[in-house]
Amino acid sequence: MSSLVVLPIILPVIGAGLSILLGRSRRVQRTIAVTALTVNAGLAIALLVEVDRNGPVAVQAGGWPAPVGVTFVADRLSAIMLVVAALMLLAVLVYAIGQPGAERNHVGFQSVYLVLAAGVSAAFLTGDLFNLFVAIEMMLTASYVLITLGGRLDQVRSGMTYVVISLLASVLFVALLAFVYASTGTMNLADLSTRIAELPDGLRSALAVLMLVVFGIKAAIFPLFFWLPDAYPTAPSPVTAIFAGLLTKVGVYAIIRTQTLLFPESTRPTTLLLVLAGATMLVGVLGAIAQGDVKRILSFQIVSHIGYMIMGLGLFTLGGLAAAVLYTIHHIVAKTGLFLTGGLIEHAGGSSRLSRLGGMVRTAPALAVLFLVPALSLVGIPPFSGFIAKFALVDAASQSSAYGVMAVALVVSLLTLYSLMKIWISVFWSPATEPLASPPDQPSHGEPLGGPLLMVVPTALLAAATVAIGLAAGPLYDLSLRAAADLLDPSAYLAAVAG
Amino acid sequence: MAFTAAVLFGVGTYLLLQRKLSRLIIGLGLIGHGANVVFVTTTRRGTPPLIGSGDPSDFADPLPQSLVLTAIVISFGTTALLLALAYRSWLLTDDDEVQDDVEDDMIARRGAPDDDLADAGDPSDPEDDDDETARVDEGEARR
DSSP, X not given: OTHHHHHHHHHHHHHHHHHHHTTTOXXXXXXXXXXXXXXXXXXXXXXXXXXXXXXXXXXXXXTOOTTTSEEEEEOHHHHHHHHHHHHHHHHHHHHHHHSOSSGXXXXXXXXXXXXXXXXXXXXXXXXXXXXXXXXXXXHHHHHHHHHTTTOOHHHHHHHHHHHHHHHHHHHHHHHHHHHHHHHHSOOBHHHHHHHHTTSXXXXXXXXXXXXXHHHHHHHTOGGGOTTHHHHGGGSOHHHHHHIIIIIHHHHHHHHHHHHHHTSOGGGOOHHXXXXXXXXXXXXXXXXHHHOOBHHHHHHHHHHHHHHHHHHHHHHOSHHHHHHHHHHHHHHHHHHHHHHHHHHHHHHHHSOOBGGGOXXXXXXXXXXXHHHHHHHHHHHTOTTSHHHHHHHHHHXXXXXXXXXXXXXXXXXHHHHHHHHHHHHHIIIIISOOSSOOSSOOSSOGGGOTTSSOHHHHHHHHHHHHHHHHHHHTHHHHHHHHHXXXXXXXXXHHHHHHHHO | OHHHHHHHHHHHHHHHTSSBHHHHXXXXXXXXXXXXXXXXXXXXXOBXXXXXXXXXXXXXXXXXXXXXXXXXXXXXXXXXXXHHHHHHHHHHHSOOBOOOOHHHHHHHHHHSOHHHHHHHOOOOOOOHHHHHHHHHHHHHHHO
């Protein structure tokens, strides 16, 4: 059983190595990548079943016991995130293979993508603060390469901002590690949770705030989100989709994990997190309304929706945390689906600017449906996944009498609807207001689905998944509740690590 | 050592605020080293931690050193990538300045008199509250 915990990290790395060695043949590279990620998804599901049945599993790498050695732990939260991440990685890879264009044919694409997959898995599974740093660096370094793979001017420009901001966050992270180690003498998360409780209040708050800043940059919460809407839209659509789905969520996961596990109950920054959550939602959605480009609108909405997850965490109640977990699952699926559809729109319409697109409900009716389903889900209209997640969140907020943030959440939902309908109306209904600079890649009448099959199928599956999440809400919410209970009472986690 | 770290952080921050990409990269490197120095100084110092070479209670704490080594290797890799990016940017623009933000550009145009806007040709949406959001964005980017 214990090998299940490390395989999701090792497998993609081996795949990445193989695909560099066999770089001459695209077909072999693709086979390796798809196989590795399929097996990975299977392993993740097996791990989730196992962890849900028997409680957290921990592995001590190299056989060194807990506080000294490197620990990998899987509890319900990390297993859930791992499953969703593995499925998204697979769907987006298939989409990337199907997308015509030079970038995905780049010799490094598959291997870098696999390294990204390994980094994401490692970040979810690690039980050690320093290893979290290594995992995040691994993931980010892969993302630097993916975001600038085309080497175009706009990619280099926004990639530069992205890399510099991320590196600065990494430096802060190293400083944070130094302070944590100096004050506690350990890096193991489980060990830290007992040691940090013994620290003086001021020091503990300083560490908590520094952690919030470091992971807040990665997660793009309110004052630290500015890099995201600038960096994401320039990358090729599959890359943007996977970034939107996973990278910020790793930050959210790290915030949830550290704030619940490391700091004792009495000192949790509830008010601060709720204020940040409200501001993140509001600023993100106002930014989205202001934009005139499909990908930029969607990017600003990522920021807005990170706010919902932080809101669930900020409540620090069972219902709040469960809602945050459920919302994260829903958001990863819906957002990745939307970005993939955005890529299809760009493919079929030749641009992603709203003013240059129009009337696509006639030329690509399938795309209209593919866009509408995740869009409505994101807004939170029943029976899609967003409705369940938002309902759980608002319910939890009203139980904690956090009416202010609840009102913001509801208003932001409406504004989200407005910004998504702006895309819908100008892309699908109204005629284009500006002539196209260049004709579309391919005439869309040759493709009844609005794009190549390999691009449409993963997108359709993700759209179907948001409906499925909505329909299977009961079991999923129960699972999230169990994950949240684990977070609030980490004794099983601590016991698993102590061995 | 604390002074060294402070100087590294200070100089690094100053360089980070420059417009030249090359200075920015050096600044990032310096700040990174500042963090590493902090890490090494905050822990116990002593004799080299080799088993059998003396009393273990005199040993320096080996863990932060190995962690810092990892951090140095990572920052080496990312700096190399950053230099490659800067070189690419120089090849594409003949210049190693940080380029203007797209958002900033759009706002600069929005503030311009109407007759200037006509030849700028970038469609922008006339919303009132978005100006404010975007300005926050701009402020953040400068910081």
